[in-house]
Amino acid sequence: MGNEEKAAFTKAFRIFLRAYYQERLRRGSERLRALKEALSKEEDECYGAALELAELQDSLEQLKREGESAATLDDDFEKILAMEGVRLISVDEHQGHLRICTKRIMQVVRLQIEGKTQQTEYDIGQFHIVIRLLEENLTKDSIIFLPGEYRGTHSHPHAGATGYSVCFGSPLNQDISKLIADFKIAPLVHLLLSFLRWDEANPVPLREPSKKETPQQYDPIFEFGYRSPDERAMAKRAYAALLHKAKLIRANRLNSQALKEAEEEFSKYLSRVLDLRNQMKGAEKILARYRMRASNLEYHVNEQIEAFIGAGAYMIRQEYAPQSDETALCINFSFRNLSLELEIKSDALPKLRGIPSDHPLSLKVDPNGYFILDTHTLKELSKLHARASFVEYLHAVIELLRAGKLDERRRRQ
Known part of the structure; x- marks a missing residue:
């Protein structure tokens, strides 16, 4: 090969390689x-x-560390205990029940007689108002009325069926459910006591006792509260502990789904960030x-020109399609008495021209000159292409x- 031919090859390859690198740098910069x-x-x-996520976690940790202030809970306890009709407050720690034990309740029924309002009082006895604070869904159904020590002479028309949840009526049902859900215990107890006293429906007389039974007589001892200051202080501590536990459990229930969603959302974005950083x-x-x-550039041009000539290339030219x-x-x-031309572009599969249609090698390229390659071979060629290792290509x-590592199945497909 003469110097002029070599110089022409070198010039053509230099133009192509410079354009190739410029295009790769442009695309690489845009991608970056x-x-x-x-x-x-x-x-x-x-x-x-x-x-x-941090805010949710902090709010839960704060609930665990602090809970509601002792002063607020003590104040609620005292408010309830000072209400008319409340005898004492007790707590079932195992079941998570708050029990409001009442004194004797007199239900007042108002009647309009000849344009005048008359009030009649009925003795409906004492009640244990049980509020089940650890239930998953805190509603008015979390409240039940149990009979106290003294039954009275009449039964309340709605709270008389003891041990069952009570229908308080449409407006009260919503108010009571909201109060218990928000742990507004003092207003809740006040509303329940008012419900017992001022329900407009007539109470039901208790059955007459048999001759062998003695009617229960009201004893002032039923009004007594705590037996000692220590018992009262113990009840106050138990009240505060139950309220704190109930609020914490409810907060965990309400926030568990939100916390799970927040963790998933954070993990999703973190995964994307890490992936993008790796791509960068x-x-x-x-x-x-x-x-x-x-x-x-000059080093790579000269190096590959010599290698091209050594590999049997007898012409190298650069083509530009405007x-x-x-x-x-x-x-x-x-190759095997055939004069072939390999066309390489910046971003395209290689083309091989010069194989006669009746030649066995024609089975290895499609009518447009593209190789019919298996997936692995295509990947290997792509790596050489990306590295601009065109001699190795x-x-x-x-x-x-030579080896026939071409996938005839792709041609048939």
Whole structure:
């Protein structure tokens, strides 16, 4: 090969390789910029999700550490105990029940007689108002009325069926359910006592006792509360402990789903951030590699020209298609008495021209000249293409032609 031919080959390859590197640098820079923008957006989203998760976790930790202030709970306890009709407050710690034990309740029924309002009082006895604070769904159904020590002479028309939840009527049902759900115990107890006293429906007389039974007589001892200051103080502590436990359990239930969703949201964004960071590292390495090769363009041109000639290439030319703004490298080489041309573009499968249609090698390319490759071989060629190792690319093509590592099934498909 003469010096003029070699110089022409070198010039053609230099033009192609320079254009190839410039295109790779442009695309690499655009990809890196897009990754940075995407990463910035995902990091903002991830930070927001992390803040939301931290706030939920902090609120739960604060509930565990502090709970409601002792002063507030003590105040509620005293308010309830001071209400008219309340005898004492007790707590079933095992079942999580708050029990309001009443004194004798007189139900007042108002009647309009000849335009005048008359009031009649009925003795409906004492009650144990049980509020089940540890139930999952706190509603008016979490409240039941049990008979106290003294039964009275009449039964309340609604709270008389002891042991069952009570229908308080449409407006009261909603109010009572909200109060218990919000742990507003003092207003709740006040409303329940008013319900017992002022229900407009007539109470039901208790059955007459048999001759062998003695009617229960009201004894002032039924009005007594705690037996000692220590018992009262113990009840106050138990009240505060139960309210704190109930609120914590409810907060955990309400926040568990929100906490789970927040954790999933944070994990989703964190995974995206880590993935984008890895992609950026890869893009930066590729870009740095192309910059280094572009800066040593002459070295790579001369190195590969010598290797092309050594591999049997007898012509190298560069083609530019203005309509598509594409540059192609065309390498002419001989293989088994055939004069072949390998066309390589920046972003396309290689084309092989020059194989006669009746030649056995024609089975290894499609009518457009594209190789019929299996997936693994296609990946290996793509790696050589991306590294701009075009001499190795030519060697790989020659080896494919020799070994027949082409997938005939793709041709048939």
